[in-house]
Amino acid sequence: MQAAKLASMPSAQRPAPPILSDGVITLRIARPTDADDVALGCQDPLNAMWTTIPSPYTVTDAQDWLGKQPTGAAWWASPVWIITTPPSDRWGGTIDLRPDGHGGAEVGYLLAPWSRGHGHAARALRLACTWAFSALGLQVITWYAFVGNDASRQTARNVGFQVPNHVFPRFAAQRGERRDSWIGTLTPEGLAAASRLADPRGAYLGPELTRRERDVLGHLTQGQSNRDIAIDLGISENTVKNHVRSILEKLQAKSRAEAVVIGLRQGLTSLPS
Numbered sequence: 001m002q003a004a005k006l007a008s009m010p011s012a013q014r015p016a017p018p019i020l021s022d023g024v025i026t027l028r029i030a031r032p033t034d035a036d037d038v039a040l041g042c043q044d045p046l047n048a049m050w051t052t053i054p055s056p057y058t059v060t061d062a063q064d065w066l067g068k069q070p071t072g073a074a075w076w077a078s079p080v081w082i083i084t085t086p087p088s089d090r091w092g093g094t095i096d097l098r099p100d101g102h103g104g105a106e107v108g109y110l111l112a113p114w115s116r117g118h119g120h121a122a123r124a125l126r127l128a129c130t131w132a133f134s135a136l137g138l139q140v141i142t143w144y145a146f147v148g149n150d151a152s153r154q155t156a157r158n159v160g161f162q163v164p165n166h167v168f169p170r171f172a173a174q175r176g177e178r179r180d181s182w183i184g185t186l187t188p189e190g191l192a193a194a195s196r197l198a199d200p201r202g203a204y205l206g207p208e209l210t211r212r213e214r215d216v217l218g219h220l221t222q223g224q225s226n227r228d229i230a231i232d233l234g235i236s237e238n239t240v241k242n243h244v245r246s247i248l249e250k251l252q253a254k255s256r257a258e259a260v261v262i263g264l265r266q267g268l269t270s271l272p273s
């Protein structure tokens, strides 16, 4: 579904912000109770050095930031997730997308020091970008880091961003000062190629439904039977059954109804108007 279409939907019909998981990390929505962990994690010197968060960072900064987080309909214009590693639900980092309204978005992320060293940023980046290409219909996602941030550059490259070694002088501002930066871009094709390399067994990397599966999910959302879907789409009832089975598997749903709920939550389908 395109971002513009989502934005123009009445808020009652717009899906709730999606929860994304690859089986190792989960991206969930921010809560006021995250404040103490956000404050602790953002006081870390690496986060101060490589991002634009306030420095020094206080619990009040965390509470202010959490208080400003978009909810409901507004969330879709600037998606933000908290990175967690189940079974713990503790804040372990943040990732956000800033759509430009023209098919692009900039991504930013940071991890709590206690979450680092396991490639969790790459997992979060892969999940958020997979979702954004699919649910928001983005064509490109851009990234930048201040020169010297090797861990972030390697993370971006691992996910499929094209990051040349070129230095862009004074590209970005940090607390009133311009800093030299590296810049990268990610396309859906680059993400798909890197995802196959990262996991050649094709593990679950987010709900990548085919175009036909999304059509079928749309019909399920309208409460249609397999027979009606088959007639509407001009395919056999058996083929519909196969698509439904595949949708349930990809969305990790136990029933058609649950698949619809997950699809709505993740922005893969919408309620009929």
Ligand SMILES: CC(C)(COP(=O)(O)OP(=O)(O)OC[C@H]1O[C@@H](n2cnc3c(N)ncnc32)[C@H](O)[C@@H]1OP(=O)(O)O)[C@@H](O)C(=O)NCCC(=O)NCCS
Residues within 6 Å of the ligand: 046, 047, 050, 051, 109, 110, 111, 112, 115, 116, 117, 118, 119, 120, 121, 122, 144, 145, 146, 149, 150, 151, 152, 154, 155, 158
């Ligand atoms: C950038 C950050 C999110 C990465 O966290 P992470 O997922 O724990 O990263 P990892 O430690 O698993 O390292 C990621 C990759 O970078 C590599 N890497 C880490 N430190 C490196 C260094 N100093 N030089 C070169 N490569 C490095 C790792 O080897 C790994 O690559 P690999 O998987 O190909 O082996 C984390 O370091 C962080 O929070 N930094 C501060 C905030 C920040 O920089 N945000 C990004 C702003 S652009």
